[in-house]
Amino acid sequence: MSPRPAPDLDLRREQITRTARDLAESEGWETVTMRRLAAELGMTQPVLYSAFTGGRQALVDAVAVDGFTALADALEAVDRDLPARMRAYLDFAMHRPRVYEAMFSLPSGLRFADGETPPPLRRAFAAIQDVVERRDETTAEVAWATLHGLATLERGGRLRPSQGEARLERAHGLLTT
Amino acid sequence: MSPRPAPDLDLRREQITRTARDLAESEGWETVTMRRLAAELGMTQPVLYSAFTGGRQALVDAVAVDGFTALADALEAVDRDLPARMRAYLDFAMHRPRVYEAMFSLPSGLRFADGETPPPLRRAFAAIQDVVERRDETTAEVAWATLHGLATLERGGRLRPSQGEARLERAHGLLTT
């Protein structure tokens, strides 16, 4: 009356999350199907569901949460001033576009702006709030919105590709004068 | 040797586009399937494909292009100053969230920022550029990014729900001082 030993679910979740992130980053989220992912990992589909009860959505959410941690790390790693962190933010969005997509554009099961907000997400926002004038929360929200808008519109090809640097300087100027 | 008369494809496209927009706005884009749409219109699925050769993507793109026209109309309808147009922009995004999604968030087959940019899209951008300082294009891009960021982050529940007005005023202040 003793069961088969349980697999290390945390380790498995980590492997699956990393593979999903890598696959999304190289071929796009639309190719990250449960079948493809299982094949890539040498598993069968039901194993994925035993690691992520919430199915594909939970998987995308896991990549997003890891992404918020990575973004917070990237912001905290640079100088504690606005231009450095603005640049770090846009660099992150440009170099990990699919992770950024999971964090902000794809349908999400995560909770925001209430008590359930994941801590990594709060950390990332705090890293911005720390460097805006008077650490004002409203200003931080506007700064974040500007960065997010620049990142997504740029990524979507909606802005003149060659003018990224000029936009960053202009945005920084507006936020500090 | 004379064929059956061709149906009015433009009219049909218009009906389909309107139905798709209404259905998306009331139940979300994930429920806008070709089957559901055909049933809603009393058609069969292949008829949709004869109207939109590009399939579902072309349909979403059509809703998006109409959306850019509607956005340009909304911006041009208000006072020719920045705060009025900022407010009109955010109102549009708030009241037609699924259309806005088709315009900016969903995968798109449309071309931007090059010669192929659809005219309605240029009109909408021009309506913003017209009211920023010195009609500067870089400033207009940053203003647009801020509005877009506010619209999407607000919609996604990433910002404090009660502070919309404060953010709008702060953003306006930053763009004018």
Place this chain on the structure above:
DNA sequence: TCTCGTTGTCTATCAGCGTTAGACAACGGA
């Protein structure tokens, strides 16, 4: 009025998706 060629529309189907039910197999204690 009847026939015929053209062409739009229909039924039926394909391959793929996320997800899950139920059969099977591996394992550790008795």
Place this chain on the structure above:
DNA sequence: TCCGTTGTCTAACGCTGATAGACAACGAGA
């Protein structure tokens, strides 16, 4: 060695976007 537990596998369900091929409607010519 056996047994009960439990993880994993095969196989399937219902759905999706898309399309092939049979069918039917139509108007010009006879």
